[in-house]
Structures are given as C-alpha cells and as structure tokens.
Amino acid sequence: MQFKPLHDRVLVRRLEQDEKTAGGIIIPDTAKEKPMEGEVIAVGAGARSEDGKIHPLDVKAGDKVLFGKWSGTEIKVAGEELIIMKESDILGIITGPAAKPAKK
Numbered sequence: 556m557q558f559k560p561l562h563d564r565v566l567v568r569r570l571e572q573d574e575k576t577a578g579g580i581i582i583p584d585t586a587k588e589k590p591m592e593g594e595v596i597a598v599g600a601g602a603r604s605e606d607g608k609i610h611p612l613d614v615k616a617g618d619k620v621l622f623g624k625w626s627g628t629e630i631k632v633a634g635e636e637l638i639i640m641k642e643s644d645i646l647g648i649i650t651g652p653a654a655k656p657a658k659k
Contacts, residue, residue: 558632560639563602565614567593567622567638592621592649596637612642619649 560566570592595618601611614620627640 558597560597560599562599563612563642564599564639565595565612565620565642565645566597566632567620567627567640568596568635569593569638570619591624592619593638594619598642602642614642614645614648621646621649 558566595614595616597616598612598614601609603609622638622640622645626644627638629636629638631637
C-alpha cells in the first residue's frame with residue numbers, strides 16, 4: 556500500500572530512543588515515553604497560499620525531525636505505525652548523528 560500526504564502534511568516514522576540511561580540503567584518498555592524524533596517518509600506537494608500559489612515544504616523524505624509531544628495523528632500503513640502531521644507541527648530538522656530507527 557502506498558500513501559502520499561496531501562497539501563502541507565508530512566508522514567513520519569518515530570525513531571527509537573536508547574534503552575539505557577547515561578548511568579547504565581535499563582528502561583523498561585512500560586516506562587518509556589514516546590520519542591519526539593522521527594524520520595520523514597513522505598511529504599505533500601505544499602501549502603496553498605491565499606492567492607492560489609503552492610509553496611513547497613521545507614522538509615523532504617529522509618530528513619530527521621523533532622516534533623511536539625502531542626503532534627499529529629497516529630495511523631497504520633502496511634502494518635507499520637506512522638504519524639501524519641502538518642509541517643507546522645515540526646519543530647526543526649535534526650542534523651548530525653542519526654538516531655536509531657524504530658523496531659518493526
């Protein structure tokens with residue numbers, strides 16, 4: 556199944572956080588918070604302005620992003636849990652060392 560977001564929406568896969576704290580304490584799955592980092596899977600064509608012009612999005616597929624804790628709507632696409640959100644819900648693009656992808 557293919558999924559393409561419309562307009563200024565972005566499809567994001569959450570990135571997994573470390574299982575241990577800096578002090579070496581292992582965090583059980585039940586105590587973990589959902590990560591607020593993700594990888595952009597697909598983007599829409601862009602936002603339409605009042606004059607009808609389409610403005611392309613600043614993010615693209617493959618970007619690592621940081622988003623708000625309660626941002627977006629969780630959906631299942633081809634058995635994988637993903638989040639769809641507006642580009643305005645994304646706080647920024649992460650550069651540098653990449654986080655680990657979520658387990659499937």
